Amino acid sequence: MDIDLTYCQDFKAVCAKINITGVCPKCGRTVQFIPIEDCKDFYFNDGGCNDYYFGQRLCPDRNCFTHVFFKLQKNSGGSIYTEIIPPKFVLRNLDxxxxxxxxxxxxxxxxxxxxxxxxxxxxxxxxxxxxxxxxxxxxxxxxxxxxxxxxxxxxxxxxxxxxxxxxxxxxxxxxxxxxxxxxxxxxxxxxxxxxxxxxxxxxxxxxxxxxxxxxxxxxxx
Ligand SMILES: [Zn+2]
CATH class of the missing domain: 1.20.120 (Four Helix Bundle (Hemerythrin (Met), subunit A))
Incomplete structure (x- = not known):
């Protein structure tokens, strides 16, 4: 499969860390993940109103400290999608x-x-x-x-x-x-x-x- 590598040149490293909240894949708690020193986030705009952020975080729970990757999509209305990697099985539509x-x-x-x-x-x-x-x-x-x-x-x-x-x-x-x-x-x-x-x-x-x-x-x- 051919991948268009020109997109990769549009990724910018950003210093200001954005808040990432999600379910920790290890402890299962919904947490605000903590940034890792010297580990930059990356930003990409699709040329329209969608901004994408990628990076790494840690679970804040001292007994957990699980290392995760994230992908966040934002538009002018705010965050619309956050993916924590590795994912956790989501019990969709089940309370x-x-x-x-x-x-x-x-x-x-x-x-x-x-x-x-x-x-x-x-x-x-x-x-x-x-x-x-x-x-x-x-x-x-x-x-x-x-x-x-x-x-x-x-x-x-x-x-x-x-x-x-x-x-x-x-x-x-x-x-x-x-x-x-x-x-x-x-x-x-x-x-x-x-x-x-x-x-x-x-x-x-x-x-x-x-x-x-x-x-x-x-x-x-
Ligand atoms: Zn955790």
Whole structure:
């Protein structure tokens, strides 16, 4: 692939450090990252109203001090986009506060494991989240497979999402055993997609009703 290197000449080193706020990829806290002495930020204007800044920062937490890179896009209206690198899995459109506590704890731990490249541990936490859903919905059965079968009549969810709960169970089973029977490999891609599916399941179960209620409130009487 040809890269137009003429753009690189337009990058300017800037001395005044801009404030960078984001989620620390190690400790998971939302922090204002601290600048590194003698480590300049770089600035680039796209010829229009967009300014881009690039640079390095440290997490301010003394127990963490994680080194991150950032990319910030700004226009005349202020900051519009900040990317912290390495990224943290973002629970898009999912509010953990709206979930039952046990489920929120489980998916949160699955995400922390993913962010730290502990994919086997993440798969096990994804499976545990499915188990918690069955428990909270009072699904019964001697094992998770039969509890998931029982769950079908107790929840309203699309068929593909319901079926994916079995797939996530298989993922967790393979993660917990020496010999895998379903997935050839359990790595970043498998867990990322697993988490995306899990988020969709949780949204369908715990957020759609709330969204509908909010929408109804906008009606006149
Ligand atoms: Zn940190």
């Amino acid at each position: 953990l506060n709206k979930l039952p506590k046990e489920i929120a704890n489980c998916i949160n731990e699955a995400v922390v494991c993913y962010d730290n490249s502990c994919y086997i541990a993440s798969a096990i936490m994804i499976r545990k989240t499915i188990e918690e859903i069955c428990k909270i919905q009072n699904a019964t059965g001697r094992d998770l497979h039969s509890r998931l079968k029982d769950l079908e009549s107790k929840i309203t969810i699309s068929k593909p999402l319901y079926d994916s709960m079995f797939e996530l169970k298989y993922l967790g089973n393979d993660a917990a055993h020496v010999v895998s029977t379903n997935f050839e490999h359990i790595g970043e891609k498998e867990i990322e997609l697993g988490l995306v599916l899990l988020v969709e399941i949780l949204r369908a179960l715990y957020e759609h009703k709330d969204l509908l209620e909010q929408f109804k409130l906008l009606k006149c009487n």
